[in-house]
Amino acid sequence: xxxxxxxxxxxxxxxxxxxxxxxxxxxxxxxxxxxxxxxxxxxxxxxxxxxxxxxxxxxxxxxxxxxxxxxxxxxxxxxxxxxxxxxxxxxxxxxxxxxxxxxxxxxxxxxxxxx
Amino acid sequence: xxxxxxxxxxxxxxxxxxxxxxxxxxxxxxxxxxxxxxxxxxxxxxxxxxxxxxxxxxxxxxxxxxxxxxxxxxxxxxxxxxxxxxxxxxxxxxxxxxxxxxxxxxxxxxx
Numbered sequence: 265x266x267x268x269x270x271x272x273x274x275x276x277x278x279x280x281x282x283x284x285x286x287x288x289x290x291x292x293x294x295x296x297x298x299x300x301x302x303x304x305x306x307x308x309x310x311x312x313x314x315x316x317x318x319x320x321x322x323x324x325x326x327x328x329x330x331x332x333x334x335x336x337x338x339x340x341x342x343x344x345x346x347x348x349x350x351x352x353x354x355x356x357x358x359x360x361x362x363x364x365x366x367x368x369x370x371x372x373x374x375x376x377x378x379x
Numbered sequence: 380x381x382x383x384x385x386x387x388x389x390x391x392x393x394x395x396x397x398x399x400x401x402x403x404x405x406x407x408x409x410x411x412x413x414x415x416x417x418x419x420x421x422x423x424x425x426x427x428x429x430x431x432x433x434x435x436x437x438x439x440x441x442x443x444x445x446x447x448x449x450x451x452x453x454x455x456x457x458x459x460x461x462x463x464x465x466x467x468x469x470x471x472x473x474x475x476x477x478x479x480x481x482x483x484x485x486x487x488x489x490x
Contacts, residue, residue: 366427
């Protein structure tokens with residue numbers, strides 16, 4: 265049973281298009297995250313949702329919009345894709361991060377290539 | 380300067396060697412994570428610690444809160460340990476907490 269799943273695993277698209285990446289977790293966690301890993305393999309948080317509510321929104325262009333229809337899902341929609349959006353996007357989940365022992369579980373990643 | 384610094388950036392060792400990867404941070408934290416990213420890209424959480432030491436099999440993680448420093452040790456290293464090891468610290472962010480990541484240490488174990 266996959267704990268945190270993402271679809272698609274690979275996404276190749278042209279500049280200007282709109283695309284979505286889906287994430288689902290079956291761990292019963294309250295909190296979900298989106299991270300971006302750039303070409304230098306540096307990970308950075310983009311968004312965090314707790315019980316469907318946005319709690320962290322880093323300096324990310326407005327073209328990126330997360331949507332959480334329920335606690336188990338956090339989707340990432342990207343409008344007007346740009347070359348610089350090419351990266352690997354990781355979804356993760358955890359119990360309430362304020363709780364001691366709240367480890368994060370990562371999805372397999374989605375490699376987005378914008379041409 | 381990144382809030383989380385790792386050293387070395389790259390490490391190549393022979394199978395069986397004792398490995399140490401270091402992580403230093405400059406902010407107050409509530410916890411520190413060690414993550415492993417395999418060549419295939421998947422990320423696995425190895426440890427989360429806020430004090431002292433933890434051990435899982437051949438892996439040992441220590442943290443010194445006063446010195447703002449953590450180490451990840453691998454005993455009897457094996458080629459399957461080859462991966463990127465990432466240190467991440469949990470910092471408060473306007474009442475919420477977020478992970479800030481180091482740049483990773485690429486470990487290669489040669490048979």
